[in-house]
Amino acid sequence: MINAVKREIPEFIEGYGKVKPFMGAYANIGDVVKTSVKIKSVKPNDKKVLPSIKDALLKCGIKDGMTISFHHHLRNGDYVLNMVLDEIAKLGIKNLTVAASSIFPCHAPLVEHIKNGVVTKIYANYMSGPVAEAVSKGLLKYPAIMHTHGGRARAIESGDLHIDIAFIAAPTCDTYGNINGVEGKSACGSLGYAIPDAMYAEKVVAITDNLVDYPACPIEISQEYVDYVVVVDEIGDPKGIVSGTTRITRDPIGLRIAKLAAQLIDEVGLLKDGFSFQTGAGGTSLAVAAFVKDIMKKKNIKGSFAAGGITGYIVDMFEEGLFKALFDVQCFDLKAVESYKNNKAHQGMSASMYGNPHNKGAVVNNLDVMILGATEVDIDFNVNVTTGSNGIIIGGSGGHSDTAAGAKLAIVVTQLTKARLPIIVDRVTTVTTPGETIDAVVTERGIAINPRRQDLLEKLKDSNLPIFTIEELKNMAEKLTGVPEKIEFEDRIVAVVEYRDGTVIDVVRQVR
């Protein structure tokens, strides 16, 4: 069948099940039901601290075919996923489903577990590195299921994704399972992505390298959700967890793009008091924040909030009074962790509060402007951030689709070409985010506004900004690079890309 972004999708996918096709970004919002959770309540004298991961696994009744979950606040410094899977493999357990909010290059040992049949199914919102390559080459028994950050929360809350055991990497944990991310040598700040897991998994195991006396305050994930606590030497490598500083790009093309994007935001009239804003931690996205900051200061604008993964740069804007509050699902650097710990209006949020389309209103719905990246954009404004143009998985939506759907103005910032590859193409390799939720594409050579947004085009009709149609930008790119040869794929589906509402927006096929 053909879905609403013109992708040919099978009605049934082996190892995934019956497919609900993507019908449109807002087609599937309304009455929903949240699932119930089966838990084992505790008696007053029960102890939670266990001597080892193995003990926790046995206490939780680990067995073949279970679904275990992980969160990615320790990013490319995470040790927890590998430690737990190694223990599980030693127990001879097979056919596990790993539901990790993201998978990074540090999770390379997972490839062996995939080859040995310990892990046969993966859920992730983002994956890069050896595991992503292994999945792309068809090593995983069943297709990987790619969620958005908000979509994962939705899947967990609705019961679409049932978690048997959730493992929470806890920078600080007390003996009765209260967790925070702001203290300890592995401090990573907000634990927003782990919250749905903690609330909806049957068993929850906190793995910490900083066990403290009861109670560990502030509490981000509370004792009411946590079954067991295990102490290990290290939950992660601090160097991989948070970067020392996130920096805006010095690349003149990145700066040009960022400046154009900031001018666009200003010219369409969104830069005014009460402004709300989100940007990724990439160099160009962060540079947009820098130019927006200049305009806000010049015009003396007091914003409402900035959201998402928070960087030191956004913290600076907040501390200078340019925003009233920050909503933080994940801290990207030490400065963000510090601020999250100390500033009252630097507010944590769960993945569900951040982007779940099936709750009573996510923070993304309150965003004025979202700055997004892209590996490819097509002439329907569909964006790919899942696969490279060679068909290999290099990422995933993360919050891309969620914020694009929610924000009043979703801007993709990208170079027109990268190392001879045209970024604006006829048809993206994989649709991650539907074009109907993307309002503008800003490149160094010109800006394209989605024709659905006639209101924006009207506002910009006397603008000096270099406005083109998306087709014109595509032609400019192809004139430079030439038209790339088509990549060939096998028929086999290696990943299913779910939109935030749980419908299938695209599939990734095995590379030839």
Next chain:
Amino acid sequence: MRRSMLFIPGNNPSMIQNSPFLGADSIILDLEDAVSLDEKDSARCLVRNALLSLDFNGCEKVVRINSISSGFGYDDIDAIARIKPDAFLIPKATEDDIEEIDSLISTIEREEGFKLGCIKLIPLIETAFGVEDVFNIIKSSKRIVAVLLGAEDLTADMGIKRTKEGEEIFYARSRIASVCAALKVDAIDTPFTDVNDFEGLRKDAEKAKLIGMSGKAAINPRQIDVINEVFSPSFDDINWAKRVIEAYEKAKMEGKGVFALDGKMVDAPILLRAKNIIEKAKAIGLIKG
């Protein structure tokens, strides 16, 4: 319009192909100082192919050739003039060099069937002799459309210290600005070499503008925005100019020869200045029409 002229190393494909989209009015593809001796052939060939195939987005395409005396200059002119760049930038320019280059280019223009004189010249004034002789240098070829001051080499030539404040080049700037105004060519200021000091860059550019320089060279793309801003008419300037012209139109309709604005008499030089500002603003796209 040459507010900003951006130097781009001639042997770097990444920088060359991105250069037209950084906001500079002119791109100077450099075959001289930015290219090592054993890569001169390579850079010449790359710049030639780039000019043949890339879209320069309306930027002026200038190539800085090697000096005639270096031995590379002749090959540079022969390879590049045949694909009709907008202009050559001539290092350590002298009257003799300019005359020789002018005639070499004329020959090539005839051979290639180009309009005679279509390739322009911009002498780089970077010696004390060049500063003193700048009037004659400009007079030595009709192709000259601008002069670029090179203060690093100039101060070295004079054996004086180059400072951020630039007091030492006050005379050179003033002389070049005055001669250029007299001979109706653009006076382009020397680059500001601290590429991370944007406040310093702004002050330096404002100083040059005050004296009468009409634009400034950039050695880093991040300098362009500041330079363009300084050398563009401000919104206050534009509004003032618009009001002067409105008052002039009104006075003309009423048959008045002289008129006043804000209590001040508007005479011919003021009217001319207002018209120049409007022309410039239109050329940059700050006002429509």
Next chain:
Amino acid sequence: MKIVRPAKAGTMESNDIYIMVYPNENGNEIQLDSIVLKQFGNQIKKVIMDTLNELEVENALVVAKDRGALDYTIKARVETAIKRACE
């Protein structure tokens, strides 16, 4: 032009191509390595071959390491390498 000695041109930097030219016994031959081999391998080889033909070269082994160069850069680097190999 006749290739008389090995020569090279270009760099390994992004958007450039590193070209090495050697005398070859049996006609022109290209060995290409590229970060966009799947998408543009044939086009890159075509530009190299066209440039060899334009310069009337008949005995070159061209070893190319491409880092995403556009056609104009490929052509320029091949031209330079050939001229260096012939002089």
